[in-house]
Amino acid sequence: MAGAALAAYLATLQRGVPGGDSGELIASAVTGGVAHPPGYPLFLLLARAAAAIPLGSVAARVNALSAVCDATAAGLLTFAVARLSRSAGAGVLAGGLFAFSTRVWTYATVAEVFALNNLLLAALVTTLAVAGPCPSTRHVGIGSALLGLGIANHHTSIFVSVPIVAWLLYTAWRAGRRPLPILRAAAAGAMLGLLPYAYLPLAAAGRAMVSWGDTASLAGFVRHVSRAEYGTFQLASTHVGGATSAVDHVLAYARDVVTQGLWLGAPLAPVGAGAGLVDRRLRGPVAACLIGLVAYLIVFNALSNLPLGVPLLFEVQARFWQTPNLIVFVLAGIGFATVSAWLPRGPVAVTTSATIAVAVVAAQVYINWSPMDESRMRWVDGYGRSMLAAAPPGALILTRGDLTTNTIHYLRHAEGVRPDVRIVDQEILSLPWGPPRYARLLPDVRFPAAVYDPRRSDGFSMKQLIDANVDRFPVLVCGGIKEGDHSVSATAYRLLPRGSCAEVTRAGSPLVVDAWLARNRPLLPDVGALVRAPLRVGSWEEVVRTDAWAAWHAPAYFVMMCADCGLAPAERFARFVTMADEITRLGPNPPAYVYKNLAYALGQLFPTRPEVRDQLVMAMQEYLRRGPRDDPELPVIRDNLVKLGVRVSD
Numbered sequence: 208m209a210g211a212a213l214a215a216y217l218a219t220l221q222r223g224v225p226g227g228d229s230g231e232l233i234a235s236a237v238t239g240g241v242a243h244p245p246g247y248p249l250f251l252l253l254a255r256a257a258a259a260i261p262l263g264s265v266a267a268r269v270n271a272l273s274a275v276c277d278a279t280a281a282g283l284l285t286f287a288v289a290r291l292s293r294s295a296g297a298g299v300l301a302g303g304l305f306a307f308s309t310r311v312w313t314y315a316t317v318a319e320v321f322a323l324n325n326l327l328l329a330a331l332v333t334t335l336a337v338a339g340p341c342p343s344t345r346h347v348g349i350g351s352a353l354l355g356l357g358i359a360n361h362h363t364s365i366f367v368s369v370p371i372v373a374w375l376l377y378t379a380w381r382a383g384r385r386p387l388p389i390l391r392a393a394a395a396g397a398m399l400g401l402l403p404y405a406y407l408p409l410a411a412a413g414r415a416m417v418s419w420g421d422t423a424s425l426a427g428f429v430r431h432v433s434r435a436e437y438g439t440f441q442l443a444s445t446h447v448g449g450a451t452s453a454v455d456h457v458l459a460y461a462r463d464v465v466t467q468g469l470w471l472g473a474p475l476a477p478v479g480a481g482a483g484l485v486d487r488r489l490r491g492p493v494a495a496c497l498i499g500l501v502a503y504l505i506v507f508n509a510l511s512n513l514p515l516g517v518p519l520l521f522e523v524q525a526r527f528w529q530t531p532n533l534i535v536f537v538l539a540g541i542g543f544a545t546v547s548a549w550l551p552r553g554p555v556a557v558t559t560s561a562t563i564a565v566a567v568v569a570a571q572v573y574i575n576w577s578p579m580d581e582s583r584m585r586w587v588d589g590y591g592r593s594m595l596a597a598a599p600p601g602a603l604i605l606t607r608g609d610l611t612t613n614t615i616h617y618l619r620h621a622e623g624v625r626p627d628v629r630i631v632d633q634e635i636l637s638l639p640w641g642p643p644r645y646a647r648l649l650p651d652v653r654f655p656a657a658v659y660d661p662r663r664s665d666g667f668s669m670k671q672l673i674d675a676n677v678d679r680f681p682v683l684v685c686g687g688i689k690e691g692d693h694s695v696s697a698t699a700y701r702l703l704p705r706g707s708c709a710e711v712t713r714a715g716s717p718l719v720v721d722a723w724l725a726r727n728r729p730l731l732p733d734v735g736a737l738v739r740a741p742l743r744v745g746s747w748e749e750v751v752r753t754d755a756w757a758a759w760h761a762p763a764y765f766v767m768m769c770a771d772c773g774l775a776p777a778e779r780f781a782r783f784v785t786m787a788d789e790i791t792r793l794g795p796n797p798p799a800y801v802y803k804n805l806a807y808a809l810g811q812l813f814p815t816r817p818e819v820r821d822q823l824v825m826a827m828q829e830y831l832r833r834g835p836r837d838d839p840e841l842p843v844i845r846d847n848l849v850k851l852g853v854r855v856s857d
Contacts, residue, residue, distance in 0.1 A: 355400015
């Protein structure tokens with residue numbers, strides 16, 4: 208199973224940098240830095256080793272690390288379930304359903320921590336299967352080491368790992384092993400597993416350009432490992448988190464897990480759980496797995512605070528369902544063995560069981576291959592390259608948002624793209640250790656106060672940061688300005704669209720509109736190809752598509768609203784109409800806001816140019832069809848259509 212999974216993963220592997228945290232994880236690893244809390248030291252160490260292999264892009268090398276981890280996890284799971292159930296077919300079914308489920312396959316082809324998490328948990332389940340009813344101190348030590356390594360990779364593993372290790376300890380003691388050697392093995396294993404955390408203070412002492420936190424001090428180390436800056440025991444910071452209840456999270460998981468196992472794994476899991484609890488030989492391992500599964504679903508979902516109504520955030524939450532799914536597939540394998548026992552005994556039964564298992568896994572591979580094939584998916588990579596290409600020579604780039612910051616960091620520091628630019632993350636600037644660290648690494652950039660927070664007496668605003676640097680080098684804002692900071696107003700600076708970013712220029716400075724538009728056009732992303740690409744709902748590539756539309760709309764909107772560009776109002780509105788008409792022809796389903804602003808511009812022109820009536824009606828009707836249902840201006844748009852003699856249905 209491991210070989211088949213690895214072949215599939217490598218064939219569908221992303222060749223460029225993926226979205227989300229991948230860019231930051233890779234850049235942190237190759238520069239010797241620390242990733243965002245809790246640091247993920249084990250993954251960073253392995254990723255740095257993988258990145259040194261001279262094959263393909265740096266991203267492809269670390270993406271392949273995930274493929275190796277998940278393929279190995281599938282192999283271990285196949286072995287463990289076959290040993291527990293005494294059925295090779297059950298092992299194949301469990302390992303295959305796990306390996307080729309969409310949740311696992313998605314993260315087996317990108318640089319993320321989840322595949323390594325799966326590998327460590329699968330190794331722990333294998334230890335459980337090998338140990339049998341009388342675990343030795345060696346099994347206890349191995350289990351404890353895997354627990355520690357899991358914590359050094361991702362904290363959520365403890366919910367499942369702790370019950371399994373506790374069972375190993377308890378049964379070793381019940382089997383007559385002496386308590387002191389057992390505890391010694393457990394302590395030594397756990398300490399060995401946690402050893403990668405020593406990397407965090409060592410890395411903080413260096414000068415890595417991509418690094419998070421102040422882990423060189425004890426207080427900073429504890430704050431980082433405990434995720435205090437994100438909100439300890441929360442999945443997201445409070446400004447991102449939502450009010451979705453724990454029950455809703457569990458129900459969402461229950462609906463999802465049914466589809467992950469080809470509608471077969473979830474029904475078989477209760478059968479396996481029941482059969483395992485009845486069977487004296489399996490009772491302990493199955494009980495340990497069940498306790499871990501229930502603990503994970505209750506505790507993790509009680510602490511999760513992401514709203515599930517947003518497709519991207521739903522997918523962020525769903526990444527964490529791989530851990531309980533692994534246990535579900537273990538139980539499903541045991542359930543399959545139980546059901547297979549109803550077949551006639553003898554070689555025919557064994558052959559039939561294995562054939563059914565192989566057929567089910569093959570069907571799953573066939574169904575999921577096309578949507579999981581990321582081998583040609585380079586949109587995130589292209590997104591970052593276009594932003595860096597838009598930067599003037601020697602620019603200071605002020606980034607905001609994971610997609611923007613992480614992708615640019617990867618390209619700049621892992622691939623060496625645009626070594627002349629300076630990259631400063633607004634989010635890190637807002638943390639107490641951020642500006643001092645940037646001041647040490649970028650001595651030519653000036654930071655006017657202790658922290659980026661205009662509400663604090665010792666903080667600075669975006670305007671003050673720009674004031675201190677705008678005469679030293681070009682300043683580019685990518686991803687917008689942090690919420691709540693309105694200091695960059697039209698009376699001080701002009702944010703001039705430049706590709707997918709905005710260049711800071713002084714308000715009132717001369718601007719030749721036609722020359723600027725001609726310079727900006729080659730920097731705009733290729734929306735036509737992007738909008739026709741088959742993208743998964745809730746993917747980071749969908750965010751890239753959204754930003755690409757916005758990049759085309761930004762210069763048109765800027766021209767319409769620019770009162771100091773030397774254009775009369777009628778000319779500004781007419782130009783927006785021309786540019787917006789081009790945007791709507793770039794590809795299917797342009798954003799609704801394009802039609803809303805088009806209707807506004809045409810409405811301003813209509814009193815003196817009645818020939819635009821039909822175009823105005825079309826724009827308003829399109830916005831009514833595409834726009835959000837809670838827009839308070841919808842009644843006004845309907846009234847205006849009625850005044851134009853158009854019948855409007857509610």
